[in-house]
Amino acid sequence: MRKVSRLSRFNIASLALGLAFLYLPILILVLYSFNASRLVTVWGGWSLRWYREFFNDRAMIEAAWMSLRVAVSSATIATLLGTLAAVALSRGERFRGRTLFSGMLYAPLVMPEVITGLSLLLLFVALNAERGFWTVTIAHTTLTMCFVAVVVQSRLGSLDRSLEEAAMDLGWNPVRAFMAVTLPLIAPAIVAGWMLAFTLSLDDLVIASFTTGPGSATLPIRIYSEVRLGVKPEINAICTLVIALIAVIIVIASLASKLSSSQGESAAPL
Amino acid sequence: MAEELPGRDVQADVTGGDALPAAGQPLLRIEGVAKRFGTFRAVDGVSLDIKSGEFFALLGPSGCGKTTLLRMLAGFEAPDEGHILLGGKDIAQALPHERPINMMFQNYALFPHLSVRDNIAFGLKRAGMARAEIATRVAEMVALVKLEGLEKRKPDQLSGGQRQRVALARALARRPQLLLLDEPLAALDKKLRESTQGELMELQRRLGMTFIIVTHDQEEAMTMASRIGVMKAGKLAQVASPRELYEAPRSRWIAEFVGDINLFDGETKLRDGHRLVIGTRDAGALVVAEPREPLGTGKFAVAIRPEKVKLSRRAPVSEVGRETAINLLDGVIADICYLGGTTTYKVKLDSGGMLQASVVNSARLDVDAYSLNQHVVAWFTPDDCVVLPS
Amino acid sequence: MSSRRIFARPARFAAIAPYVWMALFFLVPFAFVLKISLSQTAIAQPPYEPVFDLTAGWEALKAALAALSIDNFRLLGSDDIYVFAYVRSLTVAVTATALLLLFGYPIAYGMARLPKRWQAVAMVLVIVPFWTSFLIRIYAWINILQHDGLLNQILLALHLVSQPVVWLSTDTAMYIGIVYSYLPFMILPLYATLAKMEPALEEAASDLGAPPWQVFWLVTFPLSLPGVGAGVLLCFIPIVGEFVIPDLLAGSNALMIGQTLWLEFFTNKDWPVASAAAIVLLVVLLLPLLLYERLQKRQLEQGR
Numbered sequence: 016m017r018k019v020s021r022l023s024r025f026n027i028a029s030l031a032l033g034l035a036f037l038y039l040p041i042l043i044l045v046l047y048s049f050n051a052s053r054l055v056t057v058w059g060g061w062s063l064r065w066y067r068e069f070f071n072d073r074a075m076i077e078a079a080w081m082s083l084r085v086a087v088s089s090a091t092i093a094t095l096l097g098t099l100a101a102v103a104l105s106r107g108e109r110f111r112g113r114t115l116f117s118g119m120l121y122a123p124l125v126m127p128e129v130i131t132g133l134s135l136l137l138l139f140v141a142l143n144a145e146r147g148f149w150t151v152t153i154a155h156t157t158l159t160m161c162f163v164a165v166v167v168q169s170r171l172g173s174l175d176r177s178l179e180e181a182a183m184d185l186g187w188n189p190v191r192a193f194m195a196v197t198l199p200l201i202a203p204a205i206v207a208g209w210m211l212a213f214t215l216s217l218d219d220l221v222i223a224s225f226t227t228g229p230g231s232a233t234l235p236i237r238i239y240s241e242v243r244l245g246v247k248p249e250i251n252a253i254c255t256l257v258i259a260l261i262a263v264i265i266v267i268a269s270l271a272s273k274l275s276s277s278q279g280e281s282a283a284p285l
Numbered sequence: 286m287a288e289e290l291p292g293r294d295v296q297a298d299v300t301g302g303d304a305l306p307a308a309g310q311p312l313l314r315i316e317g318v319a320k321r322f323g324t325f326r327a328v329d330g331v332s333l334d335i336k337s338g339e340f341f342a343l344l345g346p347s348g349c350g351k352t353t354l355l356r357m358l359a360g361f362e363a364p365d366e367g368h369i370l371l372g373g374k375d376i377a378q379a380l381p382h383e384r385p386i387n388m389m390f391q392n393y394a395l396f397p398h399l400s401v402r403d404n405i406a407f408g409l410k411r412a413g414m415a416r417a418e419i420a421t422r423v424a425e426m427v428a429l430v431k432l433e434g435l436e437k438r439k440p441d442q443l444s445g446g447q448r449q450r451v452a453l454a455r456a457l458a459r460r461p462q463l464l465l466l467d468e469p470l471a472a473l474d475k476k477l478r479e480s481t482q483g484e485l486m487e488l489q490r491r492l493g494m495t496f497i498i499v500t501h502d503q504e505e506a507m508t509m510a511s512r513i514g515v516m517k518a519g520k521l522a523q524v525a526s527p528r529e530l531y532e533a534p535r536s537r538w539i540a541e542f543v544g545d546i547n548l549f550d551g552e553t554k555l556r557d558g559h560r561l562v563i564g565t566r567d568a569g570a571l572v573v574a575e576p577r578e579p580l581g582t583g584k585f586a587v588a589i590r591p592e593k594v595k596l597s598r599r600a601p602v603s604e605v606g607r608e609t610a611i612n613l614l615d616g617v618i619a620d621i622c623y624l625g626g627t628t629t630y631k632v633k634l635d636s637g638g639m640l641q642a643s644v645v646n647s648a649r650l651d652v653d654a655y656s657l658n659q660h661v662v663a664w665f666t667p668d669d670c671v672v673l674p675s
Numbered sequence: 676m677s678s679r680r681i682f683a684r685p686a687r688f689a690a691i692a693p694y695v696w697m698a699l700f701f702l703v704p705f706a707f708v709l710k711i712s713l714s715q716t717a718i719a720q721p722p723y724e725p726v727f728d729l730t731a732g733w734e735a736l737k738a739a740l741a742a743l744s745i746d747n748f749r750l751l752g753s754d755d756i757y758v759f760a761y762v763r764s765l766t767v768a769v770t771a772t773a774l775l776l777l778f779g780y781p782i783a784y785g786m787a788r789l790p791k792r793w794q795a796v797a798m799v800l801v802i803v804p805f806w807t808s809f810l811i812r813i814y815a816w817i818n819i820l821q822h823d824g825l826l827n828q829i830l831l832a833l834h835l836v837s838q839p840v841v842w843l844s845t846d847t848a849m850y851i852g853i854v855y856s857y858l859p860f861m862i863l864p865l866y867a868t869l870a871k872m873e874p875a876l877e878e879a880a881s882d883l884g885a886p887p888w889q890v891f892w893l894v895t896f897p898l899s900l901p902g903v904g905a906g907v908l909l910c911f912i913p914i915v916g917e918f919v920i921p922d923l924l925a926g927s928n929a930l931m932i933g934q935t936l937w938l939e940f941f942t943n944k945d946w947p948v949a950s951a952a953a954i955v956l957l958v959v960l961l962l963p964l965l966l967y968e969r970l971q972k973r974q975l976e977q978g979r
Binding site (some may be wrong): 102258 | 696798
Binding site (some may be wrong): 660 | 763837873875876878879880881882883884885893895897898
C-alpha cells in the first residue's frame, strides 16, 4: 500500500549514511585506542597500555593541563562578552557603530585562522607582551566570542518579548526584568555557548601555534607535532580521552538544560 | 440549470479524465473509508456520495476527522480501508499529482518566490499546456477572481483577502472535477468573511463545479452549502440539507451542535392519535407530534428551537389561541441578551427548568419588551418540537 | 515610549565591553599586519624593521615611515609559488564547497523531514562530532587512510584492489578531510532554512500536478537558497585559508596559501612576506566576506 509520507527512503538513506560517515572514523579511533597491538592491521586484544603511556608522558600531560586551563578561562570570558554582545545586538535596536560592531563580531566565524593568528601575534609582539598562557587565552577568547554571540543571539531572537513586557508592566525596570525573566530563559543557550567556546579552544591548533610562547604548548600543538611524524597509538588514547571528556560535558549540559527549561524547548541546547 | 463558463469541456483535455456526470448525479463515492493514526481512529468507516455540481460542507468540531477525510480526497493521506471512486475509478491510493482534484489550503500555501501569475500558472505548466494557452487561462482566472493589475506581485505584497483569491484562482486554473476548500474563511474578519462567502457561492454556481468545504463554523456551512455532512469522532452523524439539519436533527448531539436548542428529558406517557405526551422532568407534560418512525415507550428528549417559542404576558384568551397554545408554560424572565436583530430571553420555568426564547425585535421602539423578573407565559405547538433519543 | 525603546537604552551599554575587546584584539591587529607587510625582514627581535619607536621622536618616526615599501607585495606577485598557491586555494575551496553542498543537502533535507521530536535528536547527532576535536577527527582519517589502515584492509578483503592503495598525501585524502570537517557547517544553515518551510507548500505543488522531483526542484530548492548561500559562504571562506588539513592529508608538492603563509612565518621566519600574503588573502576574500556579513545580518535579525 503506497503511503504519501514525508520521509522517503532516500531521506532515510542519506541521513543514515551521513551520520555513519560522521561517526565511523571517531568510533574506529576509540576502538583502536584499546588495541594492545601497535599495528593497525592486527587486533592484539583489549589493553590500556596506550593510556598508561599517555599518563607517563610528562610533556603531553603538561600540554593537556595547559589546554584545559586555557579552555576554561577563555570560554568563561568569551561567554561573558559574547552574551553581552548578543544582548546589545538583539535588544539594542539601532545605535551608532552597530554595523561595525556586528561586522567585527561575526568576522572571526569565517576568517581563516592563519590570518587571525598572525595578526594577534603581531599585536603581542608590538606590545612586547610575554607570550604564554595569557596571550593564548586572549586569542581564543577573541575567536570564540562570536560563536557564543551567535548562539545566544539566535535564542534571544526567538524569545517571546511579551514576557519582558509583562515584567515591566508589573513594575520592574528593564535591567531587572531582563535578569529576572530573560536570563533564566536563555541560560541553556549561554551554557551551550560556553561549551562551544570550551571545545573550540581545546581544539584550536593554528591560533595557539601563533600566539603561544616557549614552554607553553597546548595539547593540539603537541598532538600535531607527533602526528606529523606518523600515526602513534598513544595519540588514539589521548583523543579518546578528549572525546570522553567532551561527551561527559555534553551529557551533563543536556541533563541540566532538560531539568531547567520547561517551555517546550527541544533537548538540544542550541 | 446553472450558467456555465464556456469551455468547460476543455476540462477533460487538461485533466485527462472522462466527461463529468450530469448535475445531481454522484460524482464522488466514498465507501467505508477509515484512517488510523496509531490506535486513534481519525476516520471511522465513512460512506458518502458527493453529487456533481453541489456545494457540500463537512462540518464538525475540531478533531472529528473532517480534515483527515479531506486530505484523503486530495491524496495527502491514504485510507487504511475503503474506496474513493471518482468516475468509477478507485483513486484512494493515487498520489496527489495524479488526481483531477485540487485543494485550496487553509493558509493558502502560496509559493513565496513566485509572482501571482506564476503561482496560478504553476499547475498548468505541469499539465503540458502550450505557452499561449497558459497565458490565456491565467488571464481568465485573474479576471474571475478580480485580481487584475496584481499579476506581477509577490504574495508578501498582497493583503489577506487578495492572497485568498490567488489561492482560489490557482486551484481552479486546472479546471478540476472537484475543488476542496480547507477552512477557507478562517483567517478573515467577519465583514470580509460574509462577502467572500457570497462570492464563493456565486463562483461555484457560475462554474457549475463541485465544491467540498471543511469548516467548524456551522453558520458558514449553513450559508454556503446545499448539503452538509456533520462529523463526530470520525463518523458521519448526519448528512442533510441545512434546513433538514436544523429542523430535523437526528440526534441530541447534532441538535446541540447546530444552533441553539432547548432540551427537556423525559419519558413517553401516553399516545393520543397522532400526538404523544412526554412527561419531562423540568417542563411538565409536553405534547409533541408523532414522528414518522413511531417511537416506542422509553426515554426521550423534547427539543425546541428558541425562535419557535412564543412569549406573552398572559395565556391567550381567544378560542383559536387556546387551541394552538397546547404546551403552555409559566415562568419568570431570568436573563435578557440583546443581540440587535433579536433578543434572547432565558425564562426560568415554574416547573423547574430553563427555557430559551428568541424574539425578533421587529419594532424599533418596543414598549412591550419584557424586563427581568417579569412573569411571562411561554408556549409552542406540538409541530414545533422534535423528539430525540435520549 | 514603546517597550522596545525602553529596553534598547540599557541594552546598548552591554555592547561597550565586547566592542572594546574586539576593536583592540581584532581590528587593531590588522593595522599591524598591514604595517609589517610593508616592512623588511631583519635578523633581530622582532624579526622585522623598521620598528616604530614612539619614544624616539618625530624624526625617527618619519625615517621609519620612509623605510616602508611594497616590495613584499611585488615579490608575491612575481613569484610563481604564491600565485599558484592562491589559485590552488580558490580551486580547492570551490571544489570542496561543491562537494559539501552535494553531500550536505540530502542530509539536511532528511533532517528537516523527520518528525519534530526526532529533529532535535538529529541536530545533536550532527553537532556532536563537530564538538569533538577537529584535529582528532583529521587524525582519525589518517588512521583509516594510511597504508595498512582500515580502508585498504577492507578493499583488499573485498578483492576490489590487489595492492594497498596510497590514500595519504593525495588530494583525495585532503578533500575527504575537508568535507568531513566542514560538513556540520553546511548542514546546519541548510537545515535551519529547510525546517522553517511550511509543508503545505510542497503539498500544494503536488496537488497542482508536480511529481516529487519537480516539487523539490521548483519549490523546495528555490526556497532553501538563503540557507544554501549561508552554508556555502560559511564553508568557502575558511577553506581558502585552510592549513591543518592540507598539511596533514595532502601531498607536499602543491601548497595552499595557508600552508605558504605558515612556511614563510615559521620556517623562513619572514614575517613581512607572511603578512603581505595575509593581506592579499584578506583582499581576495573581501567580497565573499561582505556577502557573508550581509546574509548573517539578515538571518539573525529577522529571526530566520
